[in-house]
Amino acid sequence: MIRRIVGVRNGRTLYSDALGELVAVDETKLTVATTKGTIVVPLSEVHRAKRVPPQRRPTAADVIALELAADAAWPAPTRGRLGDWLLRSADGWTGRANSALPIGDPDRPLEAAIDAIEAWYAQHGQPAMVNTPLPLAAPVGAALDARGWTARPLVLVQTAPLPPLTADAPGVSLTKTPGDDWLAIYEARKKSLPPAARHVLSAPPEVRFAGVYDGDTLIAAGRGAVVGEQNRWLHLGSIEVVPAYRRTGLARAVTAALANWGAELGATGAFLQVEERNTAAVALYGGLGFTTHHSYLTREQPLSGGRPDAAC
Template sequence: MLRQQDVGHRIVVRRIVGIREGRPLFSDALGELVELSETHITLATDGGSLRVPVGEVHRAKRVPPARRPTAAAVIALETAADEAWPAPVRGRLGDWRLRSAAGWTGRANSALPIGDPDRPLPEALDAVQRWYADHGQPALVNTPLPLAAPVGAELDTRGWTSRPPVLVQTVPLATLTTPGRAVGTPHEAVPPTHASTGGDAPPVTLARAPADDWLAVAADRKGGLPEAARHVLTAVDRIRFAELRVDGRPLAVGRGTVTGEGRWLGVSLLEVLPEARRRGFAGAIVRALAGWAGAEGATHAFLQVEQTNGGAVALYRRLGFTTHHTYLTRVAP
């Protein structure tokens, strides 16, 4: 049967749809697992969302994705993601990237093993551990899968553990800015600009620098904002900080960057305050950033989400995101 680790992946479900002459009748459904609860399995199929009561499930399992991304595609997207979340202290080990940001977030404090480290794999991992020891930090390695599976295998032999899997998800910008839902901002808007959310919802404001209360929401989510964090958040050339305010208070925020040779909108730090959830504010933030990024020439969006975060995975699926690849953050013993 399925586990929470399967959320965000392609599955097949055989369900019982009736009884004929004393025998059960079955129907199969294929799609991406959006939510797994004690009572229901929800998957996104080509025909739309399907919610199956657990009592009707005869068998369910994960199946291979329809098409695996090429190594070049994974490297290109991981490179864009690295540019969108820039650590202030950086090093290189051949093509591998070493990153440090005073321990703020795993992404900015881990080695990224893409490409050739210019030495045998065991020696490369020894060098990674020395680099982080020199910087007074525990060694972490992000392993995009299946690209970095050999790295993961070597780390297994060394007793490294893993944090929860992270889904790297993508969507064409056109999906986020379909007619009737499109929002955007002028290409060269210098002051904060506004984008309509549709209906009676407040507009989304996009700014080139984060307001203090925007940073306060991010700090609350991430457990503080050291100086290194401010570098990670702001040291990108093409960037917008989105917020949706009610009575002067930000109820929803998000961060957007354009990297990867101008192709990719990176969506990060999407947060809606608990009292404002289920009102479409998160989608409004994402679509506003998509409108801006499209005007900048970007064609696709990406984000990263832990696959155990079922609510966020379900939200992104409704917006059109699908899983491109996954990665594990490996932790030295």
């Protein structure tokens, strides 16, 4: 916990507290990974700092394993590598499928790795994006801050043990491929559905598309993919309910049907990604037993590119 000096008002010193993980320190500053992102605190502003009892957190290996499972469950059609780092492109459809994943060793200095990311995405006609799992990729986040990169809203990666998640799910159908009505619901949500999107949705070997119908009309949908060989995970995503039918238990039923299917294939845990600000979805998944494993920020290169002017 760091208490920093942020100013003076009416002769009184003003303070602000930050709680997080200390990831770097030098002669002039501290770098701290918080749940909201990475902050850099000049030592001249530090009033007080103290250790607090650590919360139970997944190990770096656990975060890496789950991020790789998420990549397998949502696979971009165009891919590259920088050492262990992944480069992914899907015609700009969804941040996860169009961002670099900086886990492991990029086989070059950090600044050179970021330069290579920017060049790779420029070659593909896209602005560069980087998915930074926290606090694992906090040093990457600090380097991107220095370049003026922006951040999308914080995303929670949540997990739950699969057996307690299972339940009866009457009226939910599961298919191996998405129908036109299923795709139409998702296209309306995402505003587009390019060919790359169909690859992302359908490429995993073990995938199911859930649907609930009122007569001939699809009113709720979802997608599940089972990934991994030894540690089997069920990825849950694309849960969508037509507005007129929301708050009727359909999202829970779709989730349960996919969970039952995943358990039959040997998955012992489920995971999903949800924006922290989506309080309704966070509450729904919390009621199903999901808790936050880690979080990430999707960082975006400024449209002008390059580092910000030092005079600005």
